Amino acid sequence: MTDDRSTPLQKILTYATLSVVLALVLIPYGYAIVTAFKPPYEVYEVSWWPSEISFGAWRDVFAINHFHLYLWNSLIAGLGSAVLAVAIALPGAYIFARKEFPFREPFFYIIVGTLVFPFILLIVPITIVWIRIGLFDTFLGLWLAFQIFAVPYSMWILRGYFARLPRHLEEAAQVYGCTQFQAFWRVMLPMAKPVIVSVLFLAFLQGWSDFLFSNMLTTGDGPRTAAVAIYTSTAGGERVEWGPLMVMTLLAGIPPVVLYMFAQKHLARTFAGAGH
Amino acid sequence: MKANGTGLRVNHLRKTFRGGSVVACEDVNLEIDDGELLVMLGPSGCGKTTTLRCIAGLEHPDNDDAVWIHGHNMTRIPPKDRNLAFVFQETAMFPNLSVRRNISFGLDMRKQVARTDIDRRVEDAARMLRIEDLLDRRPHELSGGQGQRVALGRAIVTEPSAFLLDEPLAALDAALRVEMRTEIKLIQRKLDCTMLFVTHDQEEALTIGDKIAVMHEGVVQQVDTPHNVYHRPANLFVGTFIGLPPINRFACELQRNGAGLELGAAHFTLPLATEQAARLERSPARRLTLGVRPELMEIGPDGAIPGTVRLVEMMGSRTLVLVETESEDIRVLVQGEPAVREGERVGLTPDLTRAFYFDERGQNLLT
Numbered sequence: 160m161t162d163d164r165s166t167p168l169q170k171i172l173t174y175a176t177l178s179v180v181l182a183l184v185l186i187p188y189g190y191a192i193v194t195a196f197k198p199p200y201e202v203y204e205v206s207w208w209p210s211e212i213s214f215g216a217w218r219d220v221f222a223i224n225h226f227h228l229y230l231w232n233s234l235i236a237g238l239g240s241a242v243l244a245v246a247i248a249l250p251g252a253y254i255f256a257r258k259e260f261p262f263r264e265p266f267f268y269i270i271v272g273t274l275v276f277p278f279i280l281l282i283v284p285i286t287i288v289w290i291r292i293g294l295f296d297t298f299l300g301l302w303l304a305f306q307i308f309a310v311p312y313s314m315w316i317l318r319g320y321f322a323r324l325p326r327h328l329e330e331a332a333q334v335y336g337c338t339q340f341q342a343f344w345r346v347m348l349p350m351a352k353p354v355i356v357s358v359l360f361l362a363f364l365q366g367w368s369d370f371l372f373s374n375m376l377t378t379g380d381g382p383r384t385a386a387v388a389i390y391t392s393t394a395g396g397e398r399v400e401w402g403p404l405m406v407m408t409l410l411a412g413i414p415p416v417v418l419y420m421f422a423q424k425h426l427a428r429t430f431a432g433a434g435h
Numbered sequence: 436m437k438a439n440g441t442g443l444r445v446n447h448l449r450k451t452f453r454g455g456s457v458v459a460c461e462d463v464n465l466e467i468d469d470g471e472l473l474v475m476l477g478p479s480g481c482g483k484t485t486t487l488r489c490i491a492g493l494e495h496p497d498n499d500d501a502v503w504i505h506g507h508n509m510t511r512i513p514p515k516d517r518n519l520a521f522v523f524q525e526t527a528m529f530p531n532l533s534v535r536r537n538i539s540f541g542l543d544m545r546k547q548v549a550r551t552d553i554d555r556r557v558e559d560a561a562r563m564l565r566i567e568d569l570l571d572r573r574p575h576e577l578s579g580g581q582g583q584r585v586a587l588g589r590a591i592v593t594e595p596s597a598f599l600l601d602e603p604l605a606a607l608d609a610a611l612r613v614e615m616r617t618e619i620k621l622i623q624r625k626l627d628c629t630m631l632f633v634t635h636d637q638e639e640a641l642t643i644g645d646k647i648a649v650m651h652e653g654v655v656q657q658v659d660t661p662h663n664v665y666h667r668p669a670n671l672f673v674g675t676f677i678g679l680p681p682i683n684r685f686a687c688e689l690q691r692n693g694a695g696l697e698l699g700a701a702h703f704t705l706p707l708a709t710e711q712a713a714r715l716e717r718s719p720a721r722r723l724t725l726g727v728r729p730e731l732m733e734i735g736p737d738g739a740i741p742g743t744v745r746l747v748e749m750m751g752s753r754t755l756v757l758v759e760t761e762s763e764d765i766r767v768l769v770q771g772e773p774a775v776r777e778g779e780r781v782g783l784t785p786d787l788t789r790a791f792y793f794d795e796r797g798q799n800l801l802t
Contacts, residue, residue, distance in 0.1 A: 325525065327524075330527070331521065332529070333492075333515055334515065335515070335541035336515045336540070341544075345529075
């Protein structure tokens, strides 16, 4: 531990800045939580403590808005996106990391380079194509749309990781009885667990919280996700009910946070177990 | 090729990288008998590791008939079907498996050996290597030396045609290296197995090998016993590479004077004894490189080559004396303590009966 050589003034400034930043981040969340439990007549009052804890907003969200359905859709969208991203990016990243073939590097950077492209510009063309090929308003359509971002990003992370893994482990596996695929499956994959977890998490997050594609590619009768449902409940901003809105926001926002905490624990454990 | 189809043979192995622009192995030829421990020795980049990896199947040679194992052309067969064992410099233990599972990996993959048999083989190997109490640990809990023991265990249980070891001791500390070197040799003797050992450490090579293959720039320079490689180097490279402290080299010309032949160098002349003179006379060479090992240089108040003592270094039971002469610095290895001090003027006399004479192409003229 290095000594803290800050002067008292520097310390005060540091903590003051941190407090401001923390406040900026936490106060809206805090207020949303508080508002979610306020009885309807109190919602428009700016108060930090409800006169009574009311679950009215919560009831409405499920009974009137049927939010549980949309949460379920978000879950499916997220899971499918995560599984597909790993299924596509994992073998791809391995090939780009280990196999030699002509134009490998330019090819790889073209794939990763697509991340630079603004996704908003893609919504209209994708929607048109999806309608034409029958993917509109389907989960498969959503999953594939999410791969546009998820696959390049996942491949980028995974290839970097695979390239840095020493070759002699796979080679040892090959000498002692594995084909190249078996060596990948039994040796590389277990070692890549932490990275795979982060890729799964990111791809899931994409599916769960995406608004852009989910809004355009689904209708009310199809797999509309929670993010879109929140938007439509306000009828485009015309009719905002703050209580239920806060509840829906919390319900949509908390699972990723919980997931992140689990993923973090696993990541930390995996790195600790690796030792050196 | 051995008529009875035994042993390991490397046949004109050529391996290039980057479409031919980098030549790792130029033309490597080796024959290893069953039960032999051959050491491949050479400086970095000489092709020894690449040759070993080609034998294992981890690299693909340029030619199709480069690797023969027990009479079969295995050049294009995948590594898993060659029945060889490989020990890497970096241990290469699988981090997600226990030590026991690491050792039994090869047998588990084969699925032909019964479980009880596998367990027995693992226990036997662990006992031989003295790692029985480590069997249920994980690789990250082991030290470097223990790790290499596990790697050896993994190799032993598969009962391969040959063991291939790629500088397995290079990452260990000096004392451990010496200890494991002996252990490996004893294991090889006990199992009576064929072993190919790659190293750049000549001391290691000279102690461990039945035979040494000295390699340089992708070509095998000499395959011989440690004794011959040291005392009868085939060429200038082998003579210079083998031997610590390094050999003393002098550029000379064969001259005739009244009495017989002599060697004329820039700043001294040495008369040749009759035996050497007779043999050298027959060769057409006129310009030679004379190689004299430091321990074959006599140092005294007078001698054929005059010089001044620059440094006296103690090396255990022997002393290294660095003598500055008109043309070069000469290293002399003396038993015990020398009778000279730094700054003293001395004379050096090489033992020409045991010196090496290399022609202009570097070939040893007297072997």
